[in-house]
Amino acid sequence: MTGASGDRTGQCPIALDHDFYADPHPAYRVIKENGNKPTPIVLKTGMAYLPPGLEAWLVTAYEDVEFVLRDPRFRKSIDEAMPLFAAQSGGTAAARGSLLYNNMANNDPPVHTRLRKPLNAMFTSRSVAGRRDVVRSAALETLEKVAGSQTFDLVKDFAFPFSISVISRTLGVPDADRGTFHGWVQTITGDAPPEILRRDAGLMVEYLRGLIRGRRESAGNGTDDVLTLLATSLAEDEAVAQAYALLAAGYETTANLIVTGFLTLAAHPEQLRRLWSDPGLVPDAVEEMLRHQSPFNLSLYRYVTEPVELNGVRIPRGAIVFLAFAAANRDECRFTEPDSFDITQPHRDHLAFGGGIHNCIGKHLARMEAQVAFETLIERCPGLAVHTPDEEFDWKASPTFRGLRTLRVGPGPAPGGWEREQ
Known part of the structure; x- marks a missing residue:
């Protein structure tokens, strides 16, 4: 390992493995008991461009995370990071490369600014608020497909198809293609072998390239979706990478939030009863779910351009750094009773x-x-409960996207609710 190899503070790296993906908080508690300082880690499984065996640093304290988010010495450039990934994991990173990753999330200014600028107006609070009726229709339509069922899969039958529908409509993905890319995204964001990763990343590139070329050819016909905006504002490879970033992050994290949010409610029956009896609490409940569950467990990478001392720990030049949003959102120095889950809490500023x-x-x-997802579940599924036993929970092996692969719940909605709204 180069760069970071000379300064690991004498600690044995904490292994981030399947137990960590299922529940990261035991590991975070150990770090907090030792001063909540930057800590050496090793990723036991890979994801996208991150190879298994990657050694890095984990930042867990709220104040430290905020510092890193704004300090220019912690940088993001996928082209500069790939050699560091290879050097700090035994040289296996190169086989995991794809143009998909060269997007705004993996670059700093001026590249980041240029890639993000065309999209800003499409994702303002005002622009998003204007789509609420469309999003509600998508939720009702998705739930109606399981109407009358004693149980259904909250992951596969509701959260993912609903979220895919919303991001597809936002981007302008054809109706017939919704779901085409889901398997590829799961491969890329999971722990697939390199050959499967390369295959599915290549399929995703070609699929998005076809959509972008089609939009470029039809530009000027009045279409104002995100894909058209990307196609007419950026070079083709840039547009493909941006479309992937919006597509993958745009449905994966939201779907996981819906599922882990409901699972947490079910583990706190008094909170579930309170929310189901008062839908006006939904906005506050969603904020508490975001804080308590943090569907983005770890940030995407950063690397250090010069030695930095953070909370008394020297992080060397060339080190890879991950920010533990889930740990920071339960930092007792920032939040009162941080491990508690209370949907009636005043707004708590989370990361x-x-x-x-x-x-x-x-x-x-x-x-x-x-918010729309939970409003719809409250309205259409008044007795909703979890039916999957705890011992059967199957968590995705991803350091970043924390979510279940399946969750049986029930009963489903009564038939006819969707038709009544038409």
Whole structure:
């Protein structure tokens, strides 16, 4: 390992493995008991461009995370990061490369600014608010497909198809293609072998390239969706990478929030009863879910351009750094009773959407989408409960996207609710 190899503070790296993906908080508690300082880690599984065996640093304290989000010595450039990934993991990173990753999330200004600028107006709070009726229709339409069922899969039957429908309509993905890309995204954001990762990333590139070329050819016909905006504002490879970033992050995190949010409610029956009896609490409940569950568990990478001392720990030049949003959102120095889950708490400023220049561009859409999802579940599924036993929970092996692969709930909605709204 280069760069960071000379200064690991004498600690044995904490292994981030399947137990961590299922519940990261035991590991975070150990770090907090040792001063909540930057801590060496090793990723036991890979994801996208991150190879298994990657050694890095984990930042967990709220104040430290905020510092890193705004300090220019912690940088993001996928072209500069790939050699660091290879050097700090035994040289396996190169096989994981794809143009998909060269997007705004993996670059700093001036590249980040140029890539993000065309999209800003499409994701303002005002623009998103104007789509609420469309999002509600998508939620009702999705739920109606399981009407009359004793149980249904909250992941596969509601959260993912609903979120895919919303992001597809936002981007302008054809109706017939909704779901085409889902398997590829799951491969890329999970722990697939390199050959499967390369295959599915290549399929995603070609699929998006076809959509972008089609939009460029039909530009000027009055279409104002995001894909058209990307096609007419950026070079083709840039547009493809941007479309991937919006597509993947735009539905994966929101779907996971819906599922883990309901799972947490079910684990706190008094909170579930209170929310189901008072839908006016939904906005506050969603904020508490974002804080308590943090569907973006770890940030995307950063690397250090010069030695930095953070909370008494020297992080060396060339080190890879991850920010633990889920840990920061339960920092007792920032929040009272941080591990408690209380949907009636006054608004608690969380970091679920990151911060600084890399704050999530889709945060207003994600909030509104989650609110609509829970409003619809409350309205259509008054007795909803979890049916999957705890011991059968299957968590996705991803350091970034924390979510279940399946969750049986029930009963489903009574038939006919969707038709009554038409």
